Amino acid sequence: MKILVSSFTYPPQTSGVSEIARAQACGLAARGHELVVACDFDPKRTPEHAGENVALRQFNVTGCFDPKSSYSGDIAAYQEFIASTPFDIILCNCWQNWATDLAVPVFGRTRARKVIVTQGLNAQIWQPQRRFPWGLRRWFWGWPYVWRLPRVMDRFDQIVFLSQRQDFGRFFDHWLARKTGRRHVSIIPNGIHLAALREARKDFRERYGVRTKHMILTVANYCERKNQIATLKAFLQARRADATLVFIGSEFNDYSEKVRSLLSQARNRAGEVLLLQHVPKADVNSAYHAADLFLLTAREETQPLAILDAMACAVPFVSTDTGCVSEFPGGLVLNHRAATAAAINRLLDQPEERHRLGEEGRAAAESKYDWNQVVLQCEQLFQRLLNGG
Numbered sequence: 001m002k003i004l005v006s007s008f009t010y011p012p013q014t015s016g017v018s019e020i021a022r023a024q025a026c027g028l029a030a031r032g033h034e035l036v037v038a039c040d041f042d043p044k045r046t047p048e049h050a051g052e053n054v055a056l057r058q059f060n061v062t063g064c065f066d067p068k069s070s071y072s073g074d075i076a077a078y079q080e081f082i083a084s085t086p087f088d089i090i091l092c093n094c095w096q097n098w099a100t101d102l103a104v105p106v107f108g109r110t111r112a113r114k115v116i117v118t119q120g121l122n123a124q125i126w127q128p129q130r131r132f133p134w135g136l137r138r139w140f141w142g143w144p145y146v147w148r149l150p151r152v153m154d155r156f157d158q159i160v161f162l163s164q165r166q167d168f169g170r171f172f173d174h175w176l177a178r179k180t181g182r183r184h185v186s187i188i189p190n191g192i193h194l195a196a197l198r199e200a201r202k203d204f205r206e207r208y209g210v211r212t213k214h215m216i217l218t219v220a221n222y223c224e225r226k227n228q229i230a231t232l233k234a235f236l237q238a239r240r241a242d243a244t245l246v247f248i249g250s251e252f253n254d255y256s257e258k259v260r261s262l263l264s265q266a267r268n269r270a271g272e273v274l275l276l277q278h279v280p281k282a283d284v285n286s287a288y289h290a291a292d293l294f295l296l297t298a299r300e301e302t303q304p305l306a307i308l309d310a311m312a313c314a315v316p317f318v319s320t321d322t323g324c325v326s327e328f329p330g331g332l333v334l335n336h337r338a339a340t341a342a343a344i345n346r347l348l349d350q351p352e353e354r355h356r357l358g359e360e361g362r363a364a365a366e367s368k369y370d371w372n373q374v375v376l377q378c379e380q381l382f383q384r385l386l387n388g389g
Contacts (some may be wrong), residue, residue, distance in 0.1 A: 001088040001382060002034040004112070008097035010039035010056075011049045014221070014250040016305050017119060020190060021093050024117075026051035027375030038081065038099065041074075057081060065096040065123070066141035078102055083109035089382045092116040092156075095173065096123055096145065107155050113385040117160045117188070120170035120302035120323065121146075149173065150180040157385050160186045160378075162303040163324040170302045170323050186381055191371035192308045200285035207283065210290065212272055214243040214348050217291035217315070219284060219306040220298065222249040222256035227320075230297035230337065232259055232273065236266050237341035243348060244272040246291075248284055251277045288313040292354065293347055294331075297340065298322050307331070308369050311361030316354050318343045330361020 005028075007021035021037065029035040029052065037050060041060040050056045059078040063071035078098075082090065083106040090112045092100040100116065107114055123142035129135035153159055159177060164187055166175035177185055205215065216235065220226035228247055235245045249256060256275060263273055279287075288294075294310035294317040301323040308328075310317050317331030318340055326333045332343050347354050 001386070002036075002086065003028055003089045003091060003382070004036050004038060004082075004085070004087045005091050005093070006038045006082075006099045006103055007093045008040055008099040010037060010042075010045070012042065012044055013040075016190075017093055019305060020117070020119070022049075022051055023191060023193070023371050024091065024093075024375065024378065025054045027371055028379065029053040031375065031379060033379075036085075036087075038078065040099075061098045061102070063098060065098075065101055065145055066138070067144060071098045071102060075102055079106045082106050085110075087112040088386060090114045091378075094119045095121055095149070095152075104152055104155050113158075113382070114156045115158045115160060115381070115385070116156050117162075118173050119162065121149075121173040122170060122300065124172055125169065125300070146172075146176075149176060150182065153177055153180075153182050153184075156184070158184050158186055158381060160188050160381070162189050163187065163327060165324045165327065170300065188374060188377045188381070189369055190303050190305055190308065191374035192305065192312050192365060192369050194312055194366065194370045194372075197285050197288065197309060197312045200282065200289055202286065202289050204283060204286040204290035207286075208246070208274065208276070210244045210246065210272075210274065212242050212244045214240065214292045215290050216243055216245045216293045216295050216344065217248070217287055217310070218246070218295045218297075219248045219287070219309070220296070222247075222251075222253050222259065224255060225298060225300050227297045227299050228255070228259050229262060230320075230340075231295050232262055234295070234297065234337050234340040234344065235271065235273070236269050237337060238344040239270040240344065240348060241270040243292075243344075244274060245295075246287060247273070247275045248279050248287060249275075249277055285309075288315055291315045293318065293344065295340075295344070296320065296322075296325075301325065308365060312365035312369070314355075314358035314362040316347055316357035316361065318347070328361065329364045330357050330359075332357075 005025045009018040025035045025037050035054045038057045041058040059074040061073040082103050123145045126139040127135050161174045165171045294315050296319040311330045319325045321333045
């Protein structure tokens with residue numbers, strides 16, 4: 001099969017979507033398929049970022065999905081590439097981005113089968129802002145996208161959701177597809193690289209100077225959506241003099257400075273806090289093995305890869321009830337700071353429960369979320385589509 005993976009972001013950018021797109025491309029290429037990735041333009045990107053036996057086509061396109069902003073740049077070149085290249089499968093990643101939104105209008109010019117892995121929807125979610133008009137303008141401009149989404153779904157031969165979950169949050173697109181009678185639906189979750197996690201070094205504490213008995217880990221880009229301030233507040237409330245809270249984010253920014261400022265203002269705090277940036281992937285994998293507990297207080301997620309990585313390393317998690325995290329075994333789902341602080345103390349003080357939860361998470365990671373299995377499910381789906389199924 002000749003397969004196009006279309007993604008608005010790709011490594012070296014550090015985001016969940018870029019990791020997913022690379023895993024898809026490299027996994028399918030390893031199974032003998034011809035892979036091309038269409039993605040954003042990044043002058044730092046090299047052939048090594050593409051992956052073995054994966055070709056890259058970069059397009060300098062910018063903009064936003066809402067009609068007020070729209071897209072600009074290499075639009076015609078990207079659409080001609082989609083329409084004129086004889087692919088068997090076009091695999092898009094996510095709604096609300098140029099790589100998907102600009103491909104759909106030219107789908108009628110290609111005989112390729114079209115598949116989208118949605119990664120959730122947030123166009124319908126009001127994200128409050130502090131200043132007038134308090135985020136209502138962005139929310140208002142998002143609704144036309146939602147209203148036309150059922151018709152856009154019909155342009156795809158298959159819509160892949162990550163979970164059976166249907167709700168009015170990030171899985172609103174799944175609810176909408178079912179309620180409007182769309183039946184060309186599959187469920188395939190995100191995956192994790194079990195082999196890379198198993199082979200990770202076990203020296204993170206020594207390399208980064210973690211000397212306390214316990215280590216609590218959170219891995220996420222520093223931003224309001226990931227809500228690391230809530231993570232820090234819960235840790236401070238737990239008052240664990242025997243623990244270090246380790247933040248790993250892609251790079252420091254205004255939000256990480258807010259976290260640092262809150263830390264500096266904390267009085268009589270117990271425990272240590274370490275904020276890190278630009279951590280190599282090998283060291284991130286090593287951090288999971290060093291952790292006793294993984295903490296996520298995100299406001300908005302779909303199916304977070306960081307928790308799946310923690311599960312693969314038998315590290316129990318404490319998370320807000322976001323996305324489909326409540327479906328994951330191996331952790332506790334809580335929504336209040338006091339409950340989160342209490343869960344930190346409970347799990348650090350009860351190694352037997354930590355071990356039990358960790359093993360539950362590991363078993364699920366190995367049986368359901370390994371990228372090798374996920375890619376095989378994608379390949380089987382593509383074969384059915386090409387065979388008329």
